[in-house]
Amino acid sequence: MSGHILKNYDDELRFLKNNVLEMGGEVIEALEKSVKGLLQGDREICAEVVDEDEVIDSHEKKIDELGMSILLRFNPVASDLRQVLSSINICRSLERIGDHAVNIAKRSRKILKGALCEEVRLVDPLFIKAHEIVSASLTAYSDVDERKAHQVIKMDGLVDELHRSLSKNLSSTIAEHGGPNTESLLHILFISRSLERIGDLAVNIAEDIVFITSAEDIRHT
């Protein structure tokens, strides 16, 4: 699509998009660090995730400000309006993914305080898929690609399946063995739940991308 008559309108829209992508990069890094801390037994990395969450939060505020400024100054309509509204929505989803990364990091620290718990390894396949789906949603946003957004929505099925399987596995371990690892196993269960929710939030991002490209609201369908 050709540029606007007002060049700074294009600049502001681009700036907004770059900020969302930058925030997405920080969220993915937080997610990577939270699970890395758990799998590598590194409590310092987990602490970094908790400390750095305020950077993600401040990014959210900045994107809100940028979006409001564009709405006020340029009165966007049609796909421009959808881009601004969806970008604000997407940053909301990213902020929540960041919060889940913090939850994972906090629970990881608690797990690492206790006795060695072999079951932490079980989180890895689910983490890989959750990481993949968030990355794919950001690529779809960057490319404004509806086809890629629909692929993200399909990917969530596998994330849900891995979470169900892991939950079942952990529940039977707790029921059968219990013992001193019970608390850690419960933390892993919640980490699994966070990763599953991250998949849902990536789906929300994908739905926003479909709204940008086709003006179709596919939420709750």
Next chain:
Amino acid sequence: MNDPSTILESQDVAAPTSGTIIDIDDLSFSYDLGKTNTLRNISLDIPAGKVTAFIGPSGCGKSTLIRCLNRMNDLVDTAKVTSGKISIMGQDIHAPDVDAIELRKHVGMVFQKYNPFPKSIYENVAYGLRVQGIKKKSILDQAVEESLQKSALWSEVKDRLNTSALGLSGGQQQRLCIARTIAVKPQIVLMDEPCSALDPIATARIEELIAELQQDFTIVIVTHNMQQATRVSDRTAFFYLGELVEYDDTQAIFGNPSKKQTEDYVSGRFG
């Protein structure tokens, strides 16, 4: 089809509240006796009791089209409808037995630059009724008050009806012109950029007034202000280079237009 003498020459035609009131069918129009067409093959149905906005860049033909609706272009010697027709309430307005002056009683017009007569406020509003031969003071008084009430001007001028209209502010003068237009009870009110010479407050009052007038009249408005079109209109037609590009609900035109040209225009990519 209704006989023209009963539709466009009757003083007491009830304004339709639903269905199509203006039917523009394959209209082409020329300002130079047909050498070049300023409007080309325009077809659109304007719904009764709604506000329809015409938008498009300068020179796209939107003002030409609105002036076709009450045959204002008849005043241009070389102007000519080269094909198609316009029907209002089922009547072809270019039919030989339709009188343009009679037509304009049913299709009133408010212009870009407010143009009150150099007369009193009262006489401005009563003017159209006097032209129609109404002399009885009680009828004129009632019509003046009713029109000024509907134009949201009554409370501001009721104590100075006999003072010059030229002493009013710009926004008040434009509302007075609206009162003058609706005093003769037209079914349709055409507005050609009615707020372009007004400040934001006066513009807001006119926009508010349009929403109220919609209850009694069908309104067609030409505007360069796209935010205004989104605020006041139900339907929007986008014109470019003399052609109708897209015509849809205003929400669709500004939310998700189906034509790329429309999207590029409404989002400020050309103009």
